[in-house]
Amino acid sequence: MRNELNQRIAEIDRQLAKHDGHGVAPSTVNSFADLPATGAGYVSPSPPPRSRSHSVGGQTCFVGPRGGTYTITKSGRRNYGGC
Numbered sequence: 197m198r199n200e201l202n203q204r205i206a207e208i209d210r211q212l213a214k215h216d217g218h219g220v221a222p223s224t225v226n227s228f229a230d231l232p233a234t235g236a237g238y239v240s241p242s243p244p245p246r247s248r249s250h251s252v253g254g255q256t257c258f259v260g261p262r263g264g265t266y267t268i269t270k271s272g273r274r275n276y277g278g279c
Contacts, residue, residue, distance in 0.1 A: 255267045267279060
């Protein structure tokens with residue numbers, strides 16, 4: 197099965213090379229042997245940083261993943277106008 201998949205990848209690379217205009221396929225992965233291993237030496241990507249927080253006037257202001265600030269209301273909703 198792996199050989200069949202490698203042949204399919206090579207076929208797709210050839211087709212892409214025809215449409216690329218340069219004669220070279222853009223893919224650098226030519227077989228499953230070129231893919232990263234999941235065993236020893238493999239390092240998984242680090243998770244995105246968690247939100248940060250600080251206190252302003254007795255309320256805790258949180259900073260979201262895209263930089264927006266908000267407070268948490270008593271009902272648990274986010275209030276973006278509070279910081």
